[in-house]
Every structure is written in structure tokens, then in C-alpha cells.
Amino acid sequence: MTAPPTALACLTSFLSTLTFCLAFGFISVQAFRLWLPAAHTHKGAFFRSSTIAMSNAQPPTIVSDVVTDLSRAGAIKSATGEAASIASLQGKSVALYFAAGWCPMCQSFTPVLRSFYQRVNTDGQKIEVIFVSSDGDNASQAAHMEASHGPWLRIDYDDPLTDKLKRQHGVWARRESHKFEGMTRRAGVPGVVVIGSDGHELQFMDTERKGGGALDQWDFEHKLWE
Numbered sequence: 001m002t003a004p005p006t007a008l009a010c011l012t013s014f015l016s017t018l019t020f021c022l023a024f025g026f027i028s029v030q031a032f033r034l035w036l037p038a039a040h041t042h043k044g045a046f047f048r049s050s051t052i053a054m055s056n057a058q059p060p061t062i063v064s065d066v067v068t069d070l071s072r073a074g075a076i077k078s079a080t081g082e083a084a085s086i087a088s089l090q091g092k093s094v095a096l097y098f099a100a101g102w103c104p105m106c107q108s109f110t111p112v113l114r115s116f117y118q119r120v121n122t123d124g125q126k127i128e129v130i131f132v133s134s135d136g137d138n139a140s141q142a143a144h145m146e147a148s149h150g151p152w153l154r155i156d157y158d159d160p161l162t163d164k165l166k167r168q169h170g171v172w173a174r175r176e177s178h179k180f181e182g183m184t185r186r187a188g189v190p191g192v193v194v195i196g197s198d199g200h201e202l203q204f205m206d207t208e209r210k211g212g213g214a215l216d217q218w219d220f221e222h223k224l225w226e
Contacts, residue, residue, distance in 0.1 A: 066168060066199035069161045076130065079151050081142070089197070092128045093220035095205075097152075098171045098191040100134035101144030105208065109190040112212035114150040120220060127220045132165050133157040134173040134189050169193045169201060194218065197225045 067086075069075055076084045097113065099106040113129070120127050129152035133141040141157045155162050163179065166172040170186035171193065177185065187208050192215070194203040202223040205214040 075155060075159060075161055076153050078153060079145055079149060084153055089128055089225045092125060092225055093223050094128045094195055094225045096132050096165060096193045096195060097129050098132045098134065098189050100173055100189050101140060103189050106190045109207055109211060110148045116215050117150045117152065128152060130155060132162055134176055194223045
């Protein structure tokens with residue numbers, strides 16, 4: 001019959017087990033401390049990459065009769081609501097301005113765009129702007145334009161062309177995303193896109209992220225409606 005362990009033997013065994021547990025715990029803590037910054041770095045890199053990918057995303061390729069729509073009588077209107085002719089765009093650099101009156105960033109950017117528009121056109125009109133609204137309805141759009149916009153053109157909010165242009169260029173307000181499920185959203189409002197007479201994009205200015213400084217990139221001497 002095996003003799004029961006002595007008190008000393010039990011104590012020795014307990015201390016050995018305790019030493020092992022403490023050593024294992026120390027190693028685990030050190031390993032976790034080494035892993036945590038790396039995990040944080042990779043996580044940050046992931047989100048930065050996602051943000052960069054979104055901002056650099058190209059607009060979806062859509063075979064669209066945008067020019068035909070713009071040519072439709074009453075599609076383009078003046079700031080005060082009168083019908084405007086697409087012929088008035090000839091020889092100018094033409095930009096779509098995606099914005100909304102409820103958007104704080106738009107409230108800050110629109111006066112900058114208005115000053116830019118006036119300055120560039122001082123010695124003859126070189127640029128034209130067409131307002132593409134995310135205001136929610138025609139009345140809100142008209143009030144927004146009267147309160148803060150320049151004397152440029154607009155497309156009515158409820159005209160189907162408004163959403164077509166948002167899809168074409170991947171620019172719309174986040175609160176409108178339910179209307180564009182499955183589409184690539186490149187940017188929100190405010191957004192400025194220069195287009196040519198064939199309806200295709202000539203230049204995108206990331207005004208949502210860069211603000212008024214993005215307008216310095218507008219190549220209005222060469223990106224023309226011809």
C-alpha cells in the first residue's frame with residue numbers, strides 16, 4: 001500500500017504548480033501586449049484602405065442618354081425657374097453641383113463655389129454650374145437655391161434626370177442611399193463633377209473631403225462642353 005504524501009511533498013507540488021501558472025500567465029500577458037499594437041495597426045490600415053478605396057472609386061459605367069435628357073425642353077432651368085437651352089453650355093466648362101440645403105458642409109461650400117463662379121466669369125463666362133439637388137422636394141430646392149446659390153442652372157429635384165445623374169457619377173447624399181441600393185457611391189454632398197457634351201465625366205473634384213480647395217483643380221480652360 002502506497003504511503004500518503006507528506007505535508008512537505010504536498011507543499012512542494014503546490015508551489016511547482018503555482019510557479020508554472022505564474023510563468024504561463026506572464027508569458028501570455030507579454031504576448032498579448034506585443035499582439036495588441038499590431039492588431040490595432042492592421043485595423044487602422046484596413047479602415048484607411050477602405051476610405052481611400054471609396055474616395056478613389058470610379059463612377060459606375062452606365063450607358064445613358066444623359067445628353068438627350070439634358071436637351072429635353074424644360075430639363076435645365078435658370079436659377080429663377082425659366083427653361084434654359086443646352087446650347088448655352090457650348091464652349092464653357094460645365095459642372096454638376098450635387099448639394100442639399102440641410103447639409104452643413106454644403107452650407108459652408110456653396111458660398112465658396114459662388115465666389116469662384118463670379119471670379120472666373122468676371123471677364124466673360126468660362127464656367128457654368130448645374131445644380132443637382134438632394135433637398136427632398138422641388139420647394140425645398142428652390143428655397144435653398146434662392147437663399148445661397150449663384151445665378152447658375154438647375155435640374156428640378158423631382159425630374160428623373162436628377163437621380164440618373166447621381167447614379168451615373170456615383171454621388172448622392174447618404175440619406176438617399178436607399179434609392180441606390182447595389183450602386184457604387186463614390187462621394188456624398190457637396191460634390192462637383194465636370195461633364196462634356198457627350199455626357200461623360202471629364203473631371204471629379206472631391207469637395208466633400210477637400211472643401212473649397214478642390215476647386216483649384218478645376219481645369220476650366222481645357223475641360224469644355226464642345
